[in-house]
Amino acid sequence: MPRTPQFLRRTALPVHACLALTALIALTGCSDASPAKSSAAAGSTESAATTGTPAPGPGTASASTSTSGSSSAKSASPPVHVSIPSLGINSAVMRLGLNPDRSVEVPPADKGMTVGWYTGGSVPGQPGPAVLIGHNDTRYGRAVFHDLKKIAKGADIAVRDDRGTEIHFEVTGRETASKKAFPTSRVYGRTEARALRLITCDGSFDAAGHPVDNLIVYATRK
Template identity: 95%
Template structure:
């Protein structure tokens, strides 16, 4: 089904700019994704990368040196769980596609969440972005019920050292892929933020979701 894989692939956002992300990438579509406004459009001159979530980010999407250095020393995430939604998933790493858009999990990994490695490590200062499909051609995917998440809900991220870090949901929003809230998602922030992104909304003529669902959370 054409609507299954139009998720994130074309959401072009500068890699370093994404360091200011709070915890979710802009997922346009459910497997391919239409382009989202890049952090460059928010004032960054860095290459682009995707993913984002609504939250307390500022208008600046420039690279954060502290976030970049902390990402090198911090332990990467290997598992994420959202007890209130029954979500418990391994975390795979995502980089950039040749067109500089952020990668998304392949369709056959629809039940696996992806972490954009160009952003912050969950638990470190700056926005960390986790991306997941709503559904794929194989059926419902890991973030299918993300729209049901409530403010205050707990999100637990475990790193490769076995340390579990907890985040509290502070808000969520549905944004058109044609007017992605780049500043809120990728803007520089000192908060230890998390952004979760998936596709949402009605479908266009090609069968692709027209919106992105962004969930904002901060470390407890």
């Protein structure tokens, strides 16, 4: 079961702080403060002292078994660019896989203005949750998802694939999730919807200088 990465801090602090967390079908570490979280998902959440999202609970798919995730990545065109006009965000999209310890890769700190797509999840526009990861801030300063918390319901997110096709998504909601109570089912859960999740870090810092929350934006293909 893949585990999610740490996040680089949102301020100019050491590298091992807040990386934009990833919400997809096979990560671990981040949690949700929502009271709607199921006990099964809660039981599957790993300790998140330094990591991001939690392992998927019963009923969710893993990166290696998701029929709406990794299989679609083999047949669909991968994303190469994402834009959010209302926030002035325009970014190339890099591919992210898994680290040797099964944690999900994140964009390197020196690419703070570049969004990453987790290739073990769904391809944007295909059935299932596709996950885009972006930094809030890095030690180099303000990063691509710095203003993501300002996104409004109904906002347009455009993802262009490597064939030049632009796919539009409409924001349906957002939430700030504690890394100790991540909404595993909502983020990772198997779905036939053509869903998109954007994730970055959020909230105050713990004693080690790591953000205690993650910001999750939910969107659906128009």
